[in-house]
Amino acid sequence: MPLTSPASRRKVHTRRVTCEGFRRDDGHLDIEGHITDVKTYEVPNSFRDGIPAGEPIHDMSIRLTVDDELTILAVEAITDAGPFAICPDITVNFQRLKGIRIGPGWRKKVLSALGGAEGCTHLVELLWTMATTAYQTLYGESARKRRETGEEEPKRTGRPPLLNSCHAFGESSPVVKDIWPEFYKDPT
Template identity: 55%
Template sequence: MPLSEPAAREPIHTREVTCRGFRRADGLWDIEGHLTDVKAYEFTTEQRGQILPGDPVHGMWIRLTVDDSLTVRAVEAVTEKSPYRTCGAVLPNFQRLVGLKIATGWTRAVKERLGGVQGCTHLVELLGPVATTAFQTIYPILAREQAAKAKSGETGEAMLSTKRPVLLNTCHIFDSNGEVVRKNWPDHYTGGTEKAAEAAD
């Protein structure tokens, strides 16, 4: 269900964020983010001059190349549009992401390396949805392939349900006491009287 009918209003600002994930032929993954900020009115900036309605104030791209473990192997960042001519001067700092793993602590690690004057506010913000997109791109494919191998007997690893799911307790749907976990990852289900008793021991 969409939002309710709004009050009478006029458009002022639109931010669009697009993230896309790709599997590369060399076995790595490219995760790309694109951010634009657009005003509905004309205005003038000190360095760029006149900006017309629809002309992005900010237009920025970032590509993270990661491996199966979600470790960053390469970074490319581009400032296509910005209000100041020197905004792009900070882009080399984004190479500091190489070697980081997209996992718990990602946001903190990014801010340690690129926070404040060390980075670009908008590109740093973009790294949040890019990280989520990396997970959404990679995890389902690898999980499906691992399940297929286990089913066919190609691997001696335990079935997926015996490993702690990455999604466990990340939101209310994946609550370890909930029905989704009970059905999909019974080894990690903590709801119900029997499981609760086991957990208490």
């Protein structure tokens, strides 16, 4: 269902975020993220002698190469467009992500390595969506391979990691009652 019809308005800003996951021939995963910010009007900017309407203020990309445990093996961060000459200089700091695992504590580890003046707000924000893309890439592909080969779902032990992570996986939801009945809690 689409959003309702909006009030009369004019577009001012567009942010586009694209994240993609790839299985490499060497078995690792590449997770790529790209972010652009574009205004519908010229932005005064002394470094770029003004930024024309429709031209990206920000145009940035990251590639994370991860293993099947989602540990970061390699990082490439690029700033093709930024509002200041020094913006691309910080991309080298993203090498600090090597060895960090996408999983519990991810945000805290990223902010410890790249927070504030040690990073770039836009590239760091991109990492949040890229983490979700990494999970979707790894676990979606694993499920697909199991279906193709007829392999059984691995036996889960303990509390499902997705339990209470969203409305659908809330411990009192019909979804949990159906797929993890042992963890279902009756809301009454």
